[in-house]
Amino acid sequence: MKRDEFTIKTQSYLKTLCGVKPNRRTGSSGNREATDFLANTIRPYGYGIDASPFECLDYICRRSLLTHDEEAFEVFVSPYSLGCDVLAELITVSTVEELESINCEGKILLMRGEICSEQLMPKSFVFYNPEHHKKIIALLESQKPAVIITATARSPEQVGALYPFPLIVDGDFDIPSVYCRGIVGEVLAALQGDTFRLKIDASRLPSNATNIIARLNGDAPGKIVITAHIDAYEDTPGASDNASGVVVLLLFAEMISDYRGENCIEIAALNGEDHYSAGGQMDYLKRYGDEFPNILLAVNVDNVGYKKGRSSYSFYECSPQLEKKAEDVFRRFDGLVRGEQWFSGDHMIFVQSQVPSVAFTSECMHELMRTVTHTSSDTPEIIDCYKLVEVAESLNILVRSL
Incomplete structure (x- = not known):
């Protein structure tokens, strides 16, 4: 599929994720609508889906x-x-x-x-x-x-x-x-x-919510995890935080769906990064924490696609060889740049267990936080959809090289 076609899909995905009612707050009906949409979009590509519910508060x-x-x-x-x-x-x-x-x-x-x-x-x-x-x-x-x-x-x-x-x-x-x-x-x-x-x-x-864990080649001993949080802050559209990251998951899921390599590909939409209980993250650790030693690489995507600046990536617990391999891929893309490390995203649940990790965000993250994040201004209009396609393409190439 050509980039232009992926860009059109990106616009549709963003509109859907930011349009659920009342919002994507963990435990809300809109959050469940968003997780259903993600699972139903990915499932036809041949993924096994775990959508086990966990208890939470709305x-x-x-x-x-x-x-x-x-x-x-x-x-x-x-x-x-x-x-x-x-x-x-x-x-x-x-x-x-x-x-x-x-x-x-x-x-x-x-x-x-x-x-x-x-x-x-x-x-x-x-x-x-x-x-x-x-x-x-x-x-x-x-x-x-x-x-x-x-x-x-x-x-x-x-x-x-x-x-x-x-x-x-x-x-x-x-x-x-x-x-x-x-x-x-x-x-x-x-x-x-x-x-x-x-x-x-x-x-x-009292309510419930679910992570969406989608796997290709689920029985393989080694695992590569691509993750983004699907929930949004109270009563915000959450385009950059973090519908854009979920869109990257959707694009990547389609791009990598013909993968026949030796590793398990896991796409993890975690549900609770902006919820007081971090319920989705805790549930993921409970269900899958014992698999962390088998993870070759975890990639977190959060706040990407902002119309200003490029998409930035940073490394954590990666060997020099892995960093070089990733850098060789990312440098092929004009819209990607190495950025500073940040420690408040879902990649940290992997980093704290010494799992090699990469985090993608916006080069202008500080401006985004200062002016848009957690407000009603976080709408699809601030997102450059082509940048989301570019991040997904880079991950597709990187994962196939591991």
């Missing part, structure tokens, strides 16, 4: 209302927060030390400033959870505020272009919470000691 967030006397303040419900209706005194903290010493049981706790500089890792997140995050969560649970308000600033390196961002995104944390812009936090802080009312209309929904 949620419904209807509205929130924070009032003081006759005045209302704009706040947003934290994803996976429980609902509440609280009438209580407002107390403010800005440091861990203040949180340690304050009496806020049964009160409305406003967190702002230094203590809100980083989005807190979920309680059960095993891949990265720094001690100071654990300490804040433990203090909140021991101090027992009735509800929490967090005032946050911009943090593109951690949460993309989302502003304000929720400090707490955790279905295992049972104190209701909302978040607001920093300027709203300033106004609220000036009213510390006054009585406020905060209503949150939200609920958690």
Whole structure:
């Protein structure tokens, strides 16, 4: 098939993945529609499909209302927060030390400033959870505020272009919470000691989701894994993050479908990179972790295809011989360039087990994170479909050479 024909398919795939309703949030009906679409598209090429479900949480967030006397303040419900209706005194903290010493049981706790500089890792997140995050969560649970308000600033390196961002995104944390812009936090802080009312209309929904694991030559002892996460951040189209990576999987699946080599080709659409529980990643490790010693190479594709810049690749745990072989392939493509390593994607579940890995992303990833990622602006219009075809073509050549 010619590149132009693959480019037309790419446009159709992107439109489908970004058009599911309500979105591709793990556990949602749109997420299940996306995984069904992927499996049904790949299956006719001769792949064996594992679509085993795993349990997860979805949620419904209807509205929130924070009032003081006759005045209302704009706040947003934290994803996976429980609902509440609280009438209580407002107390403010800005440091861990203040949180340690304050009496806020049964009160409305406003967190702002230094203590809100980083989005807190979920309680059960095993891949990265720094001690100071654990300490804040433990203090909140021991101090027992009735509800929490967090005032946050911009943090593109951690949460993309989302502003304000929720400090707490955790279905295992049972104190209701909302978040607001920093300027709203300033106004609220000036009213510390006054009585406020905060209503949150939200609920958690037990749900399920699935990874899509597609294999050619599944009985072969050696395995090459090409992966991308299929879920998207709350209520975003998720074109670059990460429908574009899933499109590369679809293109590669077709290109490599006539492979008759000696290795197993595994295409893994993981489901949960943007979900607090990383449920798909945990389920993959549970089901397939014992096969990691057999993986010759793992390739993760995330945030590729941005209309600005080229597609960049980086190496992890690769031998000099493997790096050279991959470089020899990638240098054939004008749109590929070696980039800096990054450590927040799904390739890290392989890297942490010393599996040779390659990660593809956008050369302009930092601009993308600063301006688009995790917002409603992450639409197919920012994607250059030809770049996705190019990444898939390079992987097709590389895999056949191993």
